Amino acid sequence: MDYSSVDHEAWMEAQRRAEVLSRLPDRPSAGEIRHAMTVLGVSRATLFRWLKRFRADGRVSTLLARRPGPNSGMQPLAPAVQSIVEWHFRDFYATHRRPTQTRFWREVAADCRRAGLSAPSIRRLGRWLASQNPGELLRKREGKDKSDPVFLATPGTLEAAAPLSIVQIDHTKVDVTVVDPVSRLPLGRPTLTLAIDVNTRMAMGFHLSLEPPSLLSVALCLTHSVMDKTSWLAARAIAADWPAHGIPNTIHVDNGAEFHALAFERACAEYRIDLAYRPPGTPRFGGHIERLIGTMMGALHLLPGSHFSNVRERGALNPEAHAAMTLRELETYLALEIVGAYHARIHKALDMPPVAAWKARIETVAVRAPADPRQFLIDFLPAEKRLLQRDGLHLFHIRYWSDELRRLMGRSEEKFTIKYDPRDLSVVFVATGQGYFEARPADLTRPAIALWEHRAALRALRAAGRKAVDEEIIFATILAQRDLVDEAIRATKATRMDTARRARAPEIRIIDVSPNLEQPKDDSSRLLPYFEVEEWDD
Incomplete structure (x- = not known):
């Protein structure tokens, strides 16, 4: 699924569920089941439904709330409120003054009310703080010489309790x-x-x-x-x-x-x-x-x-x-x-x-x-957001098409997450609720190109003074550049071989020695001089 568009609080809740479920043994006791139900606040049926789903897949996203529409209480902060929170975090909370979370919330709430905005609750602000980098926060509060106690057993050492920790x-x-x-x-x-x-x-x-x-x-x-x-x-x-x-x-x-x-x-x-x-x-x-x-x-x-x-x-x-x-x-x-x-x-x-x-x-x-x-690798690939237009999706000035995605094209203003491998732009992966779907260039005659080749072609076109970018010209430019490089390699190799041959070939001199030889009696050969070939190395 397109989990990159899920808001942070939804992710935090899914991670909390995963943490509780991952601690349950293969055959949990009645007491362990009741404890998990209490911690998660769900019924026995819901707990086992989540557990079955989580153990089958192992990914956090399987535990995200599946209700249609936005989840209550889990909406991202409004941009204006987010700006106030980030400003107070940077200039007030993450400083040597080290204020408490309550004082931080009061400062944020005061500025929100002054601006006529709805202030976030202290609990929601606490969840926002939990998402920040604790090591970076400690460094800003305590100075560069302080170490992060989460990972350091003693100053100057990093300890791991077990393999893969x-x-x-x-x-x-x-x-x-x-x-x-x-x-x-x-x-x-x-x-x-x-x-x-x-x-x-x-x-x-x-x-x-x-x-x-x-x-x-x-x-x-x-x-x-x-x-x-x-x-x-x-x-x-x-x-x-x-x-x-x-x-x-x-x-x-x-x-x-x-x-x-x-x-x-x-x-x-x-x-x-x-x-x-x-x-x-x-x-x-x-x-x-x-x-x-x-x-x-x-x-x-x-x-x-x-x-x-x-x-x-x-x-x-x-x-x-x-x-x-x-x-x-x-x-x-x-x-x-x-x-x-x-x-x-x-x-x-x-x-x-x-x-x-x-x-x-x-x-x-x-x-x-x-x-x-395969999906593990795709999940970690770089991504872009794009609309699925009537004629397909456009990425890096290349038009991609997928029959599986035809029903979604031109019917929604939602931007989809597009995963791509910079080494090969001949296929991209579109994240949907049903997983990843492959999309390929609409023109299947296009060669497989890398992102660096694509950018080099764009630079060449811009250097030539072109304002608009044309897909046809991009691919033609890349093919021309490849031919130029191949020809340069062939020419360089041939030149080096010729130079090597000349360096090893002996010098040849042709000497006319016919005046010193007795002419043959056959009259037909009298007009032909006699030559010897002499060769030596300097």
């Missing part, structure tokens, strides 16, 4: 230049997105890309982390075990824009994943993932095309001149380093290899896995 994710620029798989010409340094389980120090998964850090790289890394990796390893001919998998309870990240995207926050809430941000100025909060990244980069410094850690170590070496590995080859090498070396070595903090710690401790954990791996 806390997983850290971060990005880094890989210290190796990769080459094109066809031309073998250098392409640049890829970006690595890596995830680690804090309790066992297991690398949960990773994603390697030539694109800068984005919501897509996070989605692919997280999907790789939660899935069983048996087929993934087999596709790369890696005969090793990588048992780490499962949905984490908490994801610990820095304050990058991709981690604050609404699609990411709501997808985490959908799968009951708590999202914790690293407070600015506290690098110790990311120590586990930073050390793992450092370990991986140290192993990659042995590869051709390595940039090493700094200019001093690199010296006069030209990494691009020595680059030899493609992105796929580097991905396989990195996977081998993780499963064949890092997981198998004794970790100083554990006194055992990470893989041994995982196998010993995971037995006590109820591992959660997504019911639909």
